[in-house]
Amino acid sequence: SAVISQKPSRDICQRGTSLTIQCQVDSQVTMMFWYRQQPGQSLTLIATANQGSEATYESGFVIDKFPISRPNLTFSTLTVSNMSPEDSSIYLCSVYEIGRLNTEAFFGQGTRLTVV
Amino acid sequence: AQRVTQPEKLLSVFKGAPVELKCNYSYSGSPELFWYVQYSRQRLQLLLRHISRESIKGFTADLNKGETSFHLKKPFAQEEDSAMYYCALKGYNAGNMLTFGGGTRLMVKP
Numbered sequence: 001s002a003v004i005s006q007k008p009s010r011d012i013c014q015r016g017t018s019l020t021i022q023c024q025v026d027s028q029v030t031m032m033f034w035y036r037q038q039p040g041q042s043l044t045l046i047a048t049a050n051q052g053s054e055a056t057y058e059s060g061f062v063i064d065k066f067p068i069s070r071p072n073l074t075f076s077t078l079t080v081s082n083m084s085p086e087d088s089s090i091y092l093c094s095v096y097e098i099g100r101l102n103t104e105a106f107f108g109q110g111t112r113l114t115v116v
Numbered sequence: 117a118q119r120v121t122q123p124e125k126l127l128s129v130f131k132g133a134p135v136e137l138k139c140n141y142s143y144s145g146s147p148e149l150f151w152y153v154q155y156s157r158q159r160l161q162l163l164l165r166h167i168s169r170e171s172i173k174g175f176t177a178d179l180n181k182g183e184t185s186f187h188l189k190k191p192f193a194q195e196e197d198s199a200m201y202y203c204a205l206k207g208y209n210a211g212n213m214l215t216f217g218g219g220t221r222l223m224v225k226p
């Protein structure tokens with residue numbers, strides 16, 4: 001099973017600034033994702049981080065606001081740009097391990113972001 | 117489009133009582149269904165998957181294709197079962213994305 005380290009675990013940021021969240025996996029994985037978990041709501045997929053190419057964003061999320069890097073198969077970053085209080089949320093890094101019989105998603109511990 | 121619905125945001129039961137967390141899905145095909153759990157101050161983790169037909173920590177879930185449901189059940193709830201539970205679906209569309217339900221917070225009272 002994949003072990004995911006995410007940092008920072010939490011941060012309080014001023015509006016208008018940007019925060020970069022790092023995600024490190026202990027093994028090479030093909031599929032790496034970023035989710036947002038807003039208070040009292042479900043996990044919403046922000047984008048798929050593609051190694052060697054631009055990330056694939058879901059509806060409602062754009063690269064200018066959430067630029068993503070994926071320089072290799074074990075690491076990715078998500079930047080939350082020009083933050084506003086509405087961006088206060090938990091951001092989660094996730095990877096899938098797809099086996100012949102099983103699929104399982106593994107998650108980082110999350111980054112709790114508060115924008116003031 | 118694939119969708120997962122968990123109608124209850126909060127479910128509160130007493131210790132020893134049966135518990136059922138509801139999950140309904142919509143998907144035009146045969147999806148894979150999962151239950152994920154997040155205990156307090158821990159990361160989200162897989163609880164069980166329908167393919168394995170397993171019982172984990174006393175929990176079971178049966179995929180009912182006719183009702184498009186995948187309800188999570190346990191006959192006797194324990195206090196340590198208190199957590200956030202998410203039902204998830206993986207279809208076979210491009211990207212094989214996991215779609216999560218809104219989550220149900222289970223509180224087991226002593």
